[in-house]
Amino acid sequence: MKYDSQPTLPAPASTIGAVGWMRKHLFNGPINTIATLVLGYFSIIFLWPVLDWSLLSADWIGTTRNDCTSDGACWVFIGQRLDQFLYGFYPEAETWRLDTAFFILAALIAWLIIPSTPRKGWVATFTLVIFPIIAFILLSGGYFGLETVETHKWGGLSLTLVLAVVGIVAALPFGVLLALGRQSDMPIVRSLSVVYIEIWRGVPLITVLFMASVMLPLFFPEGMTFDKLLRALIGITLFQSAYMAEVVRGGLQAIPKGQYEAADALGLGYWQKMIMIILPQALKLMIPGIVNTFIALFKDTSLVLIIGLFDLLAIMQASANDPNWIGFSTEGYVFVALVFWVFCFGMSRYSMHLEKRLHTGHSNRA
Amino acid sequence: MSTEKSQHKPPPPPENSTKFWHDPKKRAVLFQLLLVGTLLLFVLYIVSNTLNNLDARGITTGFGFLSETAGFGIPLSLIEYSETATYGRTFVVGLLNTILVAVLGIIAATVLGFMLGIARLSDNWIISRLAALYIETFRNIPLLLQMFFWYFAVLRTLPSPRQSVEFLGSYLNIRGLSMPAPVTENGFSFVVIMFIAGIVATWLLSRWADKRHDETGKTFPTIWAGLGLIVGLPLLAFFVAGMPVSLDHPELKGFNFKGGMTIIPELVALWLALSIYTAAFIAETVRAGILAVPNGQLEAASALGLPKVRTLRLIVIPQAMRVIIPPLTSQYLNLTKNSSLATAIGYPDLVSVFAGTTLNQTGQAIEVIMMTMAVYLTLSILTSIFMNWYNKRMSLVER
Structure with missing residues (x-):
C-alpha cells in the first residue's frame, strides 16, 4: 500500500491578507473590537483638525500677516523668519560661512555613517581634531581676511548645533580620561573621578549654566573675561564630560577581560594597552551611547535661553513677540518642535540600528 | 606582592639597576601626589581670585544673608510666607x-x-x-x-x-484655577488619626495574611480589606465627627479672585x-x-x-x-x-x-x-x- 499525501490546502481566506490581518490585529475578541472602534473614532476626530490646520487650510505663500486669511496655520511667518531661525543675527553677507561649516560637518558625518567608505579612522580624527579649528575660523572669523563676527550675533539653529557639537566633542576626551580614572588602581585618582562624575550627574544642567554664568567670572582675575557663549560652553562641557565618562565606562566594561590580559602578556604599558588595544574596540561599542547622550544634550541646549543666548527656541519666541507677527506662536512652536524632532528621531533610529549591528554576541563582560 | 617577595628573600638588586620611575608603585604614588598638588594649587588660585573679586565688589562671604529680610513676594507658598520673611x-x-x-x-x-x-x-x-x-x-x-x-x-x-x-x-x-478650599475644623484630627490607624492595621493584616499563606496555603483578599480599612475608617470618622470641614469659596474682588485656593x-x-x-x-x-x-x-x-x-x-x-x-x-x-x-x-x-x-x-x-x-x-x-x-x-x- 502506498499513501499519497494530499496537497496542502490554502489557508482559510479569513486568516490571510488584509482581512486576516485585521481580524488578528484589530478585531480579535469583543473588547478589542470596541477598543479599536472607539480609539479609531477618537483618533480621526482628533487628528483630522490637526491635519486640516497644519496642511489643508494653511497659508503658505505671502510676505506679511495679511496674507494669512484662512483659519489654518500661517506658515508665512516661518517662511519670512527662516533666515533668522537658521542663522540668528549673523550678518547676512557672511552666512555662507555657516553654510560651509555645516556642509563640511554633514559630509564628514555622512562619510562616517556610510559603512562602505574607507579610512574611517583618519576621517574621525580629522572630524574631532582639525574640523573644530576650521569651523572656529569660519564661524568667528578674524583670520584670512574673514570679518570677525562676535558671538552675541550667533543664534538660531546654527547656535543650537554649535552648542551640542562642541559640548560632545570637547567632552569626549575628558570623558575618556575620567572613565579611565574611575577604573584606575590608584585610589586617589579613582575617588577624584568618582566624585567629579557623581557631582555633575547629580545636579540639573540649569544650575550648571547658572554657575557658569554667575560664578565663573568670579573665579578668574579681574581682567579676564569670557563671553556668554564661552561660559555656556564651559558649563556644558564640564557637565557633559561626566555623562560621557559613564558611556565610556560602559564601553570599557564590554571589552572581554582576555583583551586586557593579552595586552599585559605582550608586555604593553598602560597607555599602549589602552590606546592600541582597548580604546579602539571600546570606542566602537560606545557609539550608540554617545549618540544617545548627544540626543539628550541636543534637546538640553534649549536651556541656554535662560542665561540669555538665542538658540532656535529663544529666537523663535523673540520673533513670535514681534508686533508684526503676534499671535502666531503656535506655528513657531510647531516648527521648532518639528526641527528638534527630526534631528532627535533620526539620531535615535541610527543609534538603534547601530546597536543591532554591533550586537555580535561575544561580549562576555570583564 | 610585597609579602610574597619578603618571604622569598630575593637577592638585593644591584644598585641603580632600576630607576624609581620604572617601578609602577612608586610612579603611581608620585603621579597621585603631583595630581593632588596641582589640584590644590588650582583650587587655591580660584579661591584667592574669588575672594579678591568679591572684595572688589563689596560682597561679604558667609551665610549671614539667610537671616536678612527678603522683601519680595512669592506667588505660591505651601507654608506661611510674606515679604517680611527672611x-x-x-x-x-x-x-x-x-x-x-x-x-x-x-x-x-x-x-x-x-x-x-x-x-x-x-x-x-x-x-x-x-x-x-x-x-x-x-x-x-x-x-x-x-x-x-x-x-x-x-x-x-x-x-x-x-x-x-x-x-x-x-x-x-x-491667573489660574480658583477653587473652594477645604477648611478643617475641630475634630478633623480624629479623621487623620483613623487614617493612620487604617494604614497600620493594613500592614499588620498583610503580615498575618502572608504568615497564614505560608503555613496553610489559604489566601486572603488583603488588597480589598486594606483598601476598606484605609478609606473606610477615616470616612466613618469623618461622619462620626460631624463632617468637620467647611469650604472657603473664591470671590471676584476687583481684578482678581480672593479666598479659596488657586492653582x-x-x-x-x-x-x-x-x-x-x-x-x-x-x-x-x-x-x-x-x-x-x-x-x-x-x-x-x-x-x-x-x-x-x-x-x-x-x-x-x-x-x-x-x-x-x-x-x-x-x-x-x-x-x-x-x-x-x-x-x-x-x-x-x-x-x-x-x-x-x-x-x-x-x-x-x-x-x-x-x-x-x-x-x-x-x-x-x-x-x-x-x-x-x-x-x-x-x-x-x-x-
Whole structure:
C-alpha cells in the first residue's frame, strides 16, 4: 500500500491578507473590537483638525500677516523668519560661512555613517581634531581676511548645533580620561573621578549654566573675561564630560577581560594597552551611547535661553513677540518642535540600528 | 606582592639597576601626589581670585544673608510666607514648591507611563501604534519647548478673571484655577488619626495574611480589606465627627479672585510638561521590563493552568518590576531635576526663587548656587542609595 499525501490546502481566506490581518490585529475578541472602534473614532476626530490646520487650510505663500486669511496655520511667518531661525543675527553677507561649516560637518558625518567608505579612522580624527579649528575660523572669523563676527550675533539653529557639537566633542576626551580614572588602581585618582562624575550627574544642567554664568567670572582675575557663549560652553562641557565618562565606562566594561590580559602578556604599558588595544574596540561599542547622550544634550541646549543666548527656541519666541507677527506662536512652536524632532528621531533610529549591528554576541563582560 | 617577595628573600638588586620611575608603585604614588598638588594649587588660585573679586565688589562671604529680610513676594507658598520673611525662608518655600511639583509629576507620569508601556505591547494594532506615536513624539521634543507650548500657547489664551469660566464653584481664567478650599475644623484630627490607624492595621493584616499563606496555603483578599480599612475608617470618622470641614469659596474682588485656593497656571504648565515628557520615558522602561520576562515563564504559568489575570499578577509583574524599578527611580530623579526648568516660565521653585531672585538681590552667588546644587545632589545620592539597596534585595539568587 502506498499513501499519497494530499496537497496542502490554502489557508482559510479569513486568516490571510488584509482581512486576516485585521481580524488578528484589530478585531480579535469583543473588547478589542470596541477598543479599536472607539480609539479609531477618537483618533480621526482628533487628528483630522490637526491635519486640516497644519496642511489643508494653511497659508503658505505671502510676505506679511495679511496674507494669512484662512483659519489654518500661517506658515508665512516661518517662511519670512527662516533666515533668522537658521542663522540668528549673523550678518547676512557672511552666512555662507555657516553654510560651509555645516556642509563640511554633514559630509564628514555622512562619510562616517556610510559603512562602505574607507579610512574611517583618519576621517574621525580629522572630524574631532582639525574640523573644530576650521569651523572656529569660519564661524568667528578674524583670520584670512574673514570679518570677525562676535558671538552675541550667533543664534538660531546654527547656535543650537554649535552648542551640542562642541559640548560632545570637547567632552569626549575628558570623558575618556575620567572613565579611565574611575577604573584606575590608584585610589586617589579613582575617588577624584568618582566624585567629579557623581557631582555633575547629580545636579540639573540649569544650575550648571547658572554657575557658569554667575560664578565663573568670579573665579578668574579681574581682567579676564569670557563671553556668554564661552561660559555656556564651559558649563556644558564640564557637565557633559561626566555623562560621557559613564558611556565610556560602559564601553570599557564590554571589552572581554582576555583583551586586557593579552595586552599585559605582550608586555604593553598602560597607555599602549589602552590606546592600541582597548580604546579602539571600546570606542566602537560606545557609539550608540554617545549618540544617545548627544540626543539628550541636543534637546538640553534649549536651556541656554535662560542665561540669555538665542538658540532656535529663544529666537523663535523673540520673533513670535514681534508686533508684526503676534499671535502666531503656535506655528513657531510647531516648527521648532518639528526641527528638534527630526534631528532627535533620526539620531535615535541610527543609534538603534547601530546597536543591532554591533550586537555580535561575544561580549562576555570583564 | 610585597609579602610574597619578603618571604622569598630575593637577592638585593644591584644598585641603580632600576630607576624609581620604572617601578609602577612608586610612579603611581608620585603621579597621585603631583595630581593632588596641582589640584590644590588650582583650587587655591580660584579661591584667592574669588575672594579678591568679591572684595572688589563689596560682597561679604558667609551665610549671614539667610537671616536678612527678603522683601519680595512669592506667588505660591505651601507654608506661611510674606515679604517680611527672611532669605532663609525663601529657600524653604522654593524647596517645598520643587517637591510639590515633583511629587505631582511623579504620580501623573507613573500612571500615564505604565498605561502607555502596556498599551505599546497590546495585540491591538491601533492601541500599540497610538502609544508608539505618543512615545516617539514627546520624547524627541525638548522639555522646555513643551513647557512653553503649554504655558504660552495654551494657558495664556484663557480668559481674564472677569470672563472666567465657571463650573462647580470654581473659576478658570488666565491667573489660574480658583477653587473652594477645604477648611478643617475641630475634630478633623480624629479623621487623620483613623487614617493612620487604617494604614497600620493594613500592614499588620498583610503580615498575618502572608504568615497564614505560608503555613496553610489559604489566601486572603488583603488588597480589598486594606483598601476598606484605609478609606473606610477615616470616612466613618469623618461622619462620626460631624463632617468637620467647611469650604472657603473664591470671590471676584476687583481684578482678581480672593479666598479659596488657586492653582497657578505656571504649576499646571510645568506639571503637564513634566508628566507628559517623563511618561514617554517611563513607558519605554515598562515595555522593556515586561519584555524582559522570559517567554518560558509565561508558558510555565499556562502549563500550570493559571488564568491570565493571575499570571500577570503572580508571574509577570513581580519579575518585570525587578527590571523596571531601577530605571524608574532614575526617571523620577530626572523629573525632579528637570523641574528646575520652572524658572523659564516663572513657577516659584527652588532654582527660580532662590538661585534666581534671592541670588540677584543679595549677590551671594557662591553660597546660593552651592546650596541649590547641594539639594539636588542630596536627592540624587539618596536615590542611588535606594537603588543599590533595592538591587541587592531583588537580585536573583541563582544556583
